[in-house]
Amino acid sequence: MSYVEEILEKVVAANPNEPEFHQAVKEVLESLKLVVDANEELYRKNGILERLVEPERIISFRVPWVDDNGNVQVNKGYRVQFNNAIGAYKGGLRFHPSVNQSILKFLGFEQVLKNSLTGLPMGGGKGGSNFDPKGKSDREVMAFCQSFMNELYKHIGKDTDVPAGDIGVGAREVGYLFGQYKRLTTLFEGVLTGKGIPFGGSLARKEATGYGLVYILDDMLKANNKELAGKTVIVTGSGNVAIYAIEKAQQLGAKVVALCDSNGYVYDENGIQLDIVKDIKEVKRQRISEYANRVSSAKYTQGKGIWNIKCDIYLPCATQNELDLDGVKALVANGCFAVAEGANMPTTLEATKYLQENGVLFMPGKASNAGGVSVSGLEQSQNAMRLSWTFEEVDEKLKGIMNDIFTKVDDAAKRYGQEGNYVAGANIAGFEKVANAMISQGIV
Numbered sequence: 001m002s003y004v005e006e007i008l009e010k011v012v013a014a015n016p017n018e019p020e021f022h023q024a025v026k027e028v029l030e031s032l033k034l035v036v037d038a039n040e041e042l043y044r045k046n047g048i049l050e051r052l053v054e055p056e057r058i059i060s061f062r063v064p065w066v067d068d069n070g071n072v073q074v075n076k077g078y079r080v081q082f083n084n085a086i087g088a089y090k091g092g093l094r095f096h097p098s099v100n101q102s103i104l105k106f107l108g109f110e111q112v113l114k115n116s117l118t119g120l121p122m123g124g125g126k127g128g129s130n131f132d133p134k135g136k137s138d139r140e141v142m143a144f145c146q147s148f149m150n151e152l153y154k155h156i157g158k159d160t161d162v163p164a165g166d167i168g169v170g171a172r173e174v175g176y177l178f179g180q181y182k183r184l185t186t187l188f189e190g191v192l193t194g195k196g197i198p199f200g201g202s203l204a205r206k207e208a209t210g211y212g213l214v215y216i217l218d219d220m221l222k223a224n225n226k227e228l229a230g231k232t233v234i235v236t237g238s239g240n241v242a243i244y245a246i247e248k249a250q251q252l253g254a255k256v257v258a259l260c261d262s263n264g265y266v267y268d269e270n271g272i273q274l275d276i277v278k279d280i281k282e283v284k285r286q287r288i289s290e291y292a293n294r295v296s297s298a299k300y301t302q303g304k305g306i307w308n309i310k311c312d313i314y315l316p317c318a319t320q321n322e323l324d325l326d327g328v329k330a331l332v333a334n335g336c337f338a339v340a341e342g343a344n345m346p347t348t349l350e351a352t353k354y355l356q357e358n359g360v361l362f363m364p365g366k367a368s369n370a371g372g373v374s375v376s377g378l379e380q381s382q383n384a385m386r387l388s389w390t391f392e393e394v395d396e397k398l399k400g401i402m403n404d405i406f407t408k409v410d411d412a413a414k415r416y417g418q419e420g421n422y423v424a425g426a427n428i429a430g431f432e433k434v435a436n437a438m439i440s441q442g443i444v
């Protein structure tokens, strides 16, 4: 049995009931096979794969809070500190009812390799809670965030672990978390990223994941003699990543015709009006069905099936495993030629394989959504220097980082005879740096 097969078996046996974690590890390890085989003795001697798939630490805790009716509510809270070989743990917090250890381990594992690709000194971690901010008052969200931080503050710090946002955690939540951290520790430091601009947040962090996705999409298209301008695009989700992916795609001349939330999807043949989406989602926190009430050319459909709309480019920006085999079959049948993941692991393993086998250009999330954590890294730099760069400066650096990621991913795939396989390229390039750092630091 090969080293990779051996570890895959062990991961499944040692981590029962963690299907998302198994999936993420399988995707990575299978595409690392060529690299691992070529360096097997060194990696085995250093236990690299065994250590890569085991989080350094998982903190799990109770989060009690009081709702607006005076009732005590209790949620589960977690922080998975996965790997700090190349820098302090870094990665978002997710507040969503589906959150469990499997999901946070898959996200933390992906984050290690993603952060490596950015070229910035960041290790990987992830955290969150099964708390659902949807439908909660601002006071309830604040009470929850303060209680969450009452435990989390013991484990984080600007040089140890720096959380940020993810699903259900945006500027409002990061603000409440930061306020409580400061109150508990008396430290005003860059312990969280995605902060509000008046208290150490970076300009362009809000836009970074979506913009970065479109920058690397553009690189991938150009490298394959295609262009974004004039193309029809579907973006899934309607949260932070989706909104700013739509904004940049529209700026670069694409027509975005559909987006969704977990209840259903909206199709607007005239092109999505982003100012209306922003008002619905960022200001009023309503469902996306509201868009069809406000725009007469739009049609809302309850449930799944957004992939049945004809498009050239599909950008899944909602959540894990949202795009399955049925979805990609519909996309391919309708002539879609590129998919770039804004979300983390939105495409199932079978669906990814189908896209690649059918010649669809495919950029995996750990490369294509790395813009968010990259600007988080830049926020840390600005906080450390106690200064703020302009929007244009940060955006320019973001673009440079995404261009570099594309080059690294493309080169790594070519080095191992996998030209055009950006899944392999991203996994190899991300892994090599982390593995080398782990070897240099000894068995820790």
Ligand SMILES: NC(=O)C1=CN([C@@H]2O[C@H](COP(=O)(O)OP(=O)(O)OC[C@H]3O[C@@H](n4cnc5c(N)ncnc54)[C@H](O)[C@@H]3O)[C@@H](O)[C@H]2O)C=CC1
Binding pocket: 165, 166, 167, 168, 169, 170, 209, 236, 237, 238, 239, 240, 241, 242, 260, 261, 262, 263, 317, 318, 319, 320, 322, 342, 343, 344, 369, 370, 372, 373
């Ligand atoms: N915010 C960030 O900077 C980054 C986020 N990501 C990933 O991007 C994805 C989206 O995150 P955000 O936009 O930040 O979250 P968000 O909370 O702002 O938005 C999430 C969106 O996805 C939709 N959604 C959730 N579950 C869904 C489902 N089952 N079907 C359809 N739609 C669904 C929600 O309705 C919402 O519109 C996640 O996978 C996250 O891990 C990745 C890198 C950075």
Ligand SMILES: O=C(O)CCC(=O)C(=O)O
Binding pocket: 090, 091, 092, 093, 111, 114, 162, 163, 164, 165, 166, 193, 344, 369, 370, 372, 373, 374, 376
């Ligand atoms: O900005 C960050 O630190 C984390 C972003 C994130 O959670 C992700 O890349 O999935």
